Amino acid sequence: MRTYGQYCPIARGAEIFAERWTPLIIRNLHLGCQTFGEILQGAPGLSHTLLAQRLKQLERLGIVEVTPKAYGRGHRYLLTPSGDDLFEVCKSLGEWGARWLEIAPENLDPYVALWSMGNALRPDRLPDRRVVIQLDFTGYRPHERYWLIIEHTEVEICKTYSGMDEDLFITADAEAFVKWHAGQLSWAEATRDSRIQLHGPSWIAKAFPTWNSRSMFAHISHNAATTTTS
Template identity: 85%
Template sequence: MIIRNLHLGCETFGELLEGAPGLSHTLLAQRLKQLERLGIVEVTPKALGRGHRYLLTESGDDLFTVCVTLGEWGARWLEVAPEHLDPFVALWSMCNALRPERLPDRRVVIRLDFTGYRRHERYWLLVEHADTEICKEYPGLDEDLFVTADAEAFVKWHLGQLSWAQAIRDSRIQLDGPSWLVKAFPTWNGRSMFAHIKPDRRIGKTPAAIT
């Protein structure tokens, strides 16, 4: 996750931590120190303010290609395990790969309610000037679109394992808002880099998947 997040452009400790749910502050600090010792990550002071910037070295870029290969293998051969159905991870990944040319030219606030994953979770997505921000608390702005989604369906849509049409037809994803926004929302999606890989049909007929 750390290598992926660095490749996606996360440079601060906070950005890396936000994109790695389940990874503690202490463990992330330890991993970054280890990656720095191995010459995979370069750490430099911020130009302004306190803190550091974390960047992949040439070795780190090469390691990312290894991660991609492992991801492709997993997308083809492994089932999505229940612990990997965190909708925040899918939402975070989606926001780091949105198609800016398809985003509206005005501010849009989207409320997302996820069900079926541990507990009910609610987030707000702010879209403005081709930039996005995920809020865990109500941002105090008028909401333009309401999305209610089964967490598994949302994650599998992002991964390319479930079509938007099928999720809507089965009422696993529901949208309420202006028709133009309802139609536009799924077209913004920066799908997973592995969304083009079709799972092998033998998945589920083999022993428990490796997580």
């Protein structure tokens, strides 16, 4: 690993934190991902090989603790107190990003919004039965279809038909859905002009937006950064 060769704590901390994918791995661990597959699922584009390298590095540095699973093969990955402190750096970076950075077209990945939503559901609002939701996303990216399966507090995102009957069908503009989850649009704003349409029993359609406690940064007021030219 390259270093800055400086004693400055910012330089030494950046050598770890600024490694590609490391902040997202720390985020996923904080959100409750404990297995290799769970961490990988929340980081589309991250390879198995690179994740294994990063986890070994974080374990060596005392940021992640690795223990065998209680049952079955594999390991559990947990943040140590050092890792919990490092997440606070991730949180500060996220707050800055939410306040000053625009959500650009290349950021509009509805899968990431669904994954994040699955980690932010409100258990007290969920129905006491399994619910299967088909979601079709349109907009900047090619058409994408997912199935969201919610049963009690367990959530599964499927990219292929699950074989279960759907309870709710949602067609959504990816930008409206992502910005609603991110807290930049209210549900009323997101559904305006039919940008998000729900088809199914009225009780599910009305309840759906109340299940999502939204991004941990949804409370941050967004300020468009200004660009100056000379």
